[in-house]
Amino acid sequence: MPTSQPASPVFTAAGRHALALVAREARADGVREVLAPRVRCTAMTTPFELEGLHVTDVDCAPSGLLAPGALAAALAACDRPPLILHAETFGNRADGELRTVLAAARSTGARIVVDATHTALERAEELLTDAGPGTGAADLDNADYLVASLRKLLPIPLGGVVHGLVRPAAPTGDELNADLAAVAAIAERHRDVPVLKDAVEDLLDLAWAPAPMPGPYRARLAAPGLGGKLTRRRARLARLHAAVADLDVINPGAAYQPVIAHPQAAAIRTALARAGFSPPLHWPGVTDGLVVLPDDPRAAAIARRAAGPTALREALAAGEASGPAEPFDFDAFISSKTPKTAGLPTG
Ligand SMILES: Cc1ncc(COP(=O)(O)O)c(C=O)c1O
Numbered sequence: 001m002p003t004s005q006p007a008s009p010v011f012t013a014a015g016r017h018a019l020a021l022v023a024r025e026a027r028a029d030g031v032r033e034v035l036a037p038r039v040r041c042t043a044m045t046t047p048f049e050l051e052g053l054h055v056t057d058v059d060c061a062p063s064g065l066l067a068p069g070a071l072a073a074a075l076a077a078c079d080r081p082p083l084i085l086h087a088e089t090f091g092n093r094a095d096g097e098l099r100t101v102l103a104a105a106r107s108t109g110a111r112i113v114v115d116a117t118h119t120a121l122e123r124a125e126e127l128l129t130d131a132g133p134g135t136g137a138a139d140l141d142n143a144d145y146l147v148a149s150l151r152k153l154l155p156i157p158l159g160g161v162v163h164g165l166v167r168p169a170a171p172t173g174d175e176l177n178a179d180l181a182a183v184a185a186i187a188e189r190h191r192d193v194p195v196l197k198d199a200v201e202d203l204l205d206l207a208w209a210p211a212p213m214p215g216p217y218r219a220r221l222a223a224p225g226l227g228g229k230l231t232r233r234r235a236r237l238a239r240l241h242a243a244v245a246d247l248d249v250i251n252p253g254a255a256y257q258p259v260i261a262h263p264q265a266a267a268i269r270t271a272l273a274r275a276g277f278s279p280p281l282h283w284p285g286v287t288d289g290l291v292v293l294p295d296d297p298r299a300a301a302i303a304r305r306a307a308g309p310t311a312l313r314e315a316l317a318a319g320e321a322s323g324p325a326e327p328f329d330f331d332a333f334i335s336s337k338t339p340k341t342a343g344l345p346t347g
Pocket of ligand 1: 013115148151
């Protein structure tokens, strides 16, 4: 774990930039390996790979969080203390067992990075705490770094933050980051042109050098109206959760879109796409069995309709599988249909 008191948070243009700052500090301190959840997107680990750290995949529990047993096994295989990327995926928080494994790992020198991108609504206050030098920092709750992409759940198109850096360096960015900020501003003015939003994502996939959060977005996060906006968003999400509470929701009660596990998840996603809803998150190959519900009551109704026929199919399949079928005796069937008079002499 880092040796001295953490300094102020650093606000960046994206979550990956915040992770890059963690990667640089850890690398400089001799860390060479990151244990990362298998349920993730590439932007969460590329910053570490760019700094030359090895990324080891760790299996996840159905909640999407690191599975405690798999994490303990991965730790046992490390030859020096690694950095553990603990993402609060889908707004889920570590429970007792995972917390225990994380705390034990930290006590033996592993560094814990909490990725609070999906808990940013719940943790907004602590994430946005802008402690000046000497005024203390956010309570990291038994972690070394608290990181988030703020642009996913908070009302800004670019933004990330990292708390806990011991040697925070002001990110400088490069020309690409200037383009990124310009295109993000245009995309926000023309929300009806989705390709502009895609252009922002494409630029982010090139602009890995940590850049500062553009000033106007810092100001928006400090504006007095933000609290009310976040409260309304949380309330809307709570209603959405209530609307699908009877389905197999893997993040019940989270301040995040409901995530539904369903055998026909792909068909439900297609039904939503046909109705004009793009998924808030889909990581191909990782979340294929899940549907992350768009934040709209109509989406809940569409998902429910698309999920419905499957329940019937499953019931039929369960009925078919409820016992061994009698082998069908074709000859007996034919002879039962043959007229009893057949073959008798006539006339
Ligand atoms: C959990 C999580 N962390 C970090 C990131 C990276 O954030 P950004 O895209 O702002 O760089 C993402 C992006 O999808 C994410 O889902």
